[in-house]
Amino acid sequence: MTAAPAARLLHRHLRGQWPAMRRLALWSAVESLPAFASGLLLARAIDDGFLARRPLTGLGWLAALAVLQAVGALGTRRIYPWLAATVEPLRDSLVGAVVTGALRRTIDRVTGPASASGGAGAGISQVTEQAEAVRALLGTALRNVRQMLAAGIAALLGLTLLAPLPALTAAVSVTLALALFGALLGVQVRRYRTVVRDAERIGEAATEIVQGARDVVACAAEPRAARTVGEAVDAQAGALRAFARSRLVRLPVLALGVHLPLLALLALSPRLVEEHRLTTGQVAGGVSYLVTGLQPAMVLLVDAGGTLLLSLAVVLGRLAEVCAEPLRAPRVAAPVTATSYDLEAEHVTFAYSAEAAPVLADLSLHVPEGTHLAVVGPSGTGKSTLADVLAGLVRPQRGGVTLGKVPLPDLDEAQLRSAVVLIPQESYVFAGTLRENLTYLRPDAATADIDEAVDAIDLAGTVERLGGYDAAVPPGGGSLSQGERQLVTLARAYLSAAPVTILDEATCHLHPAAEARAERALAARGGTLIVIAHRISSAQRAQRVLLLDGSAPQLGTHETLLALSPLYAELVGHWRT
Template sequence: MTAPPAARLLHRHLRGQWPAMRRLAAWSAVESLPMFASGLLLARAVDRGFLAGRPLTGLGWLAALAALYAAGAIGTGRVYPWLAATVEPLRDSLVAEVVTAALRRMADRAPDAAGAGVSQVTEQAEAVRALVGTALRNVRQLVSAGAAALVGLTLLSPPLALVVFLSVALALAVYAALVGVQVRRYRAVIREAERIGETAAVIVHGVRDVTACAAESRAARTVGKVIDTQAGALRAYARTRLVRLPVLALGVHLPLLALLVLSPYLTAHHGFTAGQIAGAAGYLVTGLQPGITVLVDAGGTLLLSLAVVLGRLAEICTAPGAPPSVPPVTAESFGIEADGVTFAYSPHAAPVVEDLSLHVPEGTHLAVVGPSGTGKSTLANLLTGLLEPQRGEITLGKVPLPRLDPAQLRSMVTLIPQESYVFAGTLRDNLAYLRPHATAAELDEAVDAVGLRDTVERLGGYGTGIPPGGGELSQGERQLITLARACLSPAPVIVLDEATSHLDPAAEARAELALAGRGGTLIVIAHRITSAERAEQVLLLDGLTPVLGSHETLLARSPLYAELVGHWHR
């Protein structure tokens, strides 16, 4: 029989910790000695000591029990280091596998990869670590308390052990009958937690559009609805916890009550001694009751939660069946076309881009303008393949973007976003990132073209180190570094998504003209209307019908464009 995926996942991450687990089991056995012997020693202390008129003998048996409890305490103290040695490596290896799986899903453009991946790494992987640690502690208690009590009771009095065993079996049958309901309801809790991450990721990704459309209250309602759904799932799961009442009643309370009520009859007619009654009661109260309590609590929360979370992570970490192999295609030209493209950030959201058709011939200088919230940045991500449309198709050189070889697509199209990425390394490393073998002359040409020379001299040359995050570089200097990087790039298509927003108009004009003069296609998501005045073609996104034409054509044809131009120059 094949093990469930959750069990295989846990085994895979625990198999390197078997030495620690063997030591954990050995010290747990030492810890369970007092519970195993408590009823037997108590019965001897009562029957052969105190009731026989030999109090010193009775005290001797109790002293032996105290010694065993001291040994058990030593075992408990030695348990926890080996417990940590088992659980902590599990957390690290599991996080590594979950992160790898999340990145793979994002690379495959799974629609829920980002939000669900956050939940899986931050909540579910940490939950596995905590649950395994707690479960190991509680399973030890179940073994040391419940199992040891049953074994000890069997040695003390087989008839009593048989009655208690039947009552416990009935309690376990009741519990098993309701486990399925608990599993389904807790799985719903886990899935709703992931939906919160998915929904929040969509809204955060489109926060500029949310703000531009004054849709903050609608976004809050959307997230609130998902949170309320998870709260309902949690309440439904909490109701299943009532199963602990009949299980405890059948497994512990009923046998104990029967033993106490029938003890005079048992001692008078069936030969039971007072010590056996006291020892059996001790096993029920101090051994079996904690064991059954651990079972319903650990099984209803810890073990159940562990099974559900591990099952969900196993679904994520298991590589899906490989789709039919389709060899990637190489584009021979660099014209960009969009045919009936529609994109929305969630199935129930209004489209940000709707039924857009666009042709950008190779070598075109295009500016994209429009009011905030009309989807300009979304269009930039679509044209560069970072987002896929729900309808329609985008091609580069007549080849659909998903069919292109990913490495070729990244080498042919360079996107420079508004958030400038400057990494730790030398200035040369940052500038030549897209052309690692650039010569000093090529670096000088790009630096002079975009207006970065003053910054290079201030820093002390290309060999100067830049700390993480850019250090003391201003936002404008960081943007100039990324623009010089784009200028050095061999990519025939450059897309600037408000990548000059921290530059003054003169610096912006200089950088855009430098990028346009390098040849190839330049698409500028315009921060200022002057970017449109410099472009050969202008795409106006107005939320209704996109309009494409030259600056002069749009001035004549589009009142909105004329208003934008007039507003800017005023």
Template sequence: MPGSAVTPASAPPTAALVLRLGEDGHPPGGFRLLLTLLRPRRRPLAFALAWALVEAVPGLLSGLLVAGAIDDGFLAGRPETGLAWLGLLAIAMLLKTAATRLMFPHLAAVVEPLRDDLVRAVVTATVTRAARGDRPDTAAVSRLTGQVETLRNLVSALLRTTHGLGISLIAALAGLLVLSPLAAAIVAGPVLVAVAVCVWLLRVLLVRQRRLILADETLTAEATPILEGTRDIAACGAREQAYATVRAAVDAHAAATHALARAGVFRRLIVAIGAHLPLLGLVIAAEPLTRQGHLSVGEVVGAVTYLVTGLQPALQSLTGILSSWGVALAVTLRRIAETIAVPADDAPAAAAPFGVAPFGTTHPADVPAPPFGTGSPAGCELRAKGLGFAYAPQATPVVHDLDLVVPEGDHLTVVGPSGIGKSTLSLLLTGLRRPTGGEILLGGLPLEAIAERGLRSMMALVPQEAYVFAGTVRENLGYLCPAGTVDAWLREAADRVGAWALVERLGGLNAEIDEPGALSAGERQLIALARTYASPARLVVLDEATCHLDPAAEAKAENAFAARPGTLIVIAHRISSAIRARRILLMDGTAAHTGTHADLLTRSPLYADLVGHWTNDRAPGAHPGHPLSTRRFS
């Protein structure tokens, strides 16, 4: 990736990061994941550690040099000797500065590629599970964004600081022991107590940090489908239930955050016991110990130097870092290790190309494909029997006991008020959502019994938000076509749906689309329509796929698909789509009615009302293409 400091040769393979479940069914720990991430980068790690040892030289020598400057220099009447000792300390400090500067490039070579490795691991594991037919993992978004970035930053911060702080702490204690074993004995007791308190605190923080991570995932998993389905929630009258669900997740997240913050108060106690108490004891004992000859003045000052410049800041920083960054790292590592672990017999599935899985031009990240069978349907007749769908057991069904037959070659338009469930029906008919009741047959076979490759080639769904990927225009238009499709067919498909003028404006089939987002919504729809027209799909569903086109362009595209061999189902954006259709399916929230335009006008008050609104909305003097010349359903 751009900006990555790792070369392809040094990057661990993606499959290595997809951890395997153990024989007991439990995932490996986060420590194994960290080792897997760092193992290919042992060389820069070794260099960073070597420079960290050089960094610790002043911490090891500071007390000894200060004691020598006082005892052998200034108190002995030899100021030049004292200054020489202090000069050596200054040289050691310069050496530390140089070591710090030389260490950072090696740390960067370790840390910078971590995010790319983790993103590949999370995506690979998520796709592997989806291909196996597991339930969609909506919390994967939280791991791809918050957790992966947090883990990368934590590893960076900890490698940058804790190794130096740990070595400085050890150097200060070692220097104190060399300077005066008696002073070291005074300090040892409180430090051991502080270490015990720190171990206890880390265990508490690990539990509470894990609760916070899980609460964050739960909040993402609960809120994501609710935010995506606001129209259906409104149509079902499930606002209070949706609010209660999100509110419970938010409250749990807040409680976990407060519990973690309360436990962090004990960090001050550790510093007080391990650094402040030894300093106080040493100051109190200094007068009798020096008077009795057990300590010299220089040794007392040297010991205080170790405590004030070495032990106290190192212990304070190390405690704060371990209890915050360290705990967060351990918990996040464990959570990601759990979620990227797959059964040993599941090799990472090769990711399907964008736009193929599932069905036509739907973005592949929108919904996971269900598991497929091996059957081959006899034709493209689509039949729904007792079809029902509700977003929750207590919710009002969006689709209720629908019986529908769409013969091969039919042209059906689905109409109804906004939020009534038309888009949900399109997902059900194409197998992108599982019904909660009834079944859907294609060519006499249930959708889940049909071979995946065959189903993908037979059905295509063009959603409202069309997907265009970076590449040439030819690659975009021919994406769903079999190998060897000639350019002439791509040109004809684009021309028939009204997209050829756009293709010429972009520079022809060889033109590069570097920034798909730079295209307008209508231009992306034209490319998606041409792509689907050129595909071998015999059943096409247009789910408001022309909503960003003007009425004339919409009519051209729909007429092209209607004349194309196969079946066309249109989720109507304008009433004009219904008038063009051979048959109409009217959804009113409680039942569904089928018929022709003239038939529904006479026997359905709702349909007559919709058409009446469309007629009344035509402003005086309105002309085809005028914004008021059509009635929109959504």
């Protein structure tokens, strides 16, 4: 793994925070002033003050150091607002990019061939853990590592001004220690990357088993499922142990970068003082720089570099892969617009995983433009899956769907989304005005058009209760009931110009009269209406009824299916009861 993708990702999401980062660097320099001047002032206090029998002069130099400590504390205090101004926007920007990338890869996996790489489990892990980890790791790095590294650099600069010879020795030792650390860092990166990958595999394995729990139980495959997850857990445990062993590199690095220059200075100081190459104050100042500046910086670099910074680099690198555009096969030239809106599924087979039984098996269906179709069937026969397939949200493993004889994957995405509107059972009402919620699919709708949709769907009472179209709707819908939220989404669909509308139990929270009015309004406005039926009355109102029973789907009118299909008659009796 190279650091370039991680660095580019971090740079891209930090570009807007350069003013905050410049102020952070400025106050970091102020904060490190005591570390830079401590040895110099201590040497002056000893040589020019206490050893020269001028204690007041020595106390004066120490007082100057105390003043600098206060200035450094002020710098520390001013750092935190700019730290927050750097890290918090990064989190929001990065989460947005990661969510987009994870969703894009999940859609590619579902709509693409079964062998498509990447899993939903990994996407969930990246969104819920890794993006937040970047925020926490970067915040900690900027707070602690920045402080210690600034102090270490300031200590080396101060030592260079105070005593060049010990500074040269320390610089050589630190350089060798950093070279050793860098040489062994690749091993740590590879091992920690394995830890992250294995964590994702645990999520992928668990997600697949949960999604296919019915098949696991039906096939008595619980031991195999447990073994699959157990193997992933054991693999991560082994990866963690290997990573922990690689952390032993800290011992020789600290010995070379910290202990060796300190011991050398202490061992040679008597001779250097006797030869007047160093003063007692310079020795004391040099020890102060090594102990209070360089040593904490090196310890933190090794500890944080082996955990915090390493984790940040690996997780950013992994997220850079997620945010990158997936490689797509070149698209074959095809028409990008449909001239009609006949919807046709040909030999469609869809399963949610390679091991699961197909939810839809070799299903063919022709829905001419303007048809009012109801889809019924027992639970688990693929009604909602069929709605997703017809809307182009998922791509079948075999067969295909066309709109106006054009395969859905070949249609321009914007045209497909404007041509086919799917209203799911969950009512998506977002924060904004009621007008914005109603016109989401048609932002340029005039008030007269909105009035028509509201009257057709019977939403006028709700509009009046809320205070008009410009009334604010809080996140989640606020005081709107479940039924009112469904009426809002139904009016949104009515107001759209989509020639194909699919209702996936989108009226389940409405009483039968409100459901009937909404379905009749959507059917009367023109275009194709496909209703995943919640009540038998939806099938009775439809021109055609598709019965899904898992083996041999049947298409006909309500009356013909009632006469010819025992399963349909049973469903009708159950609904009426």
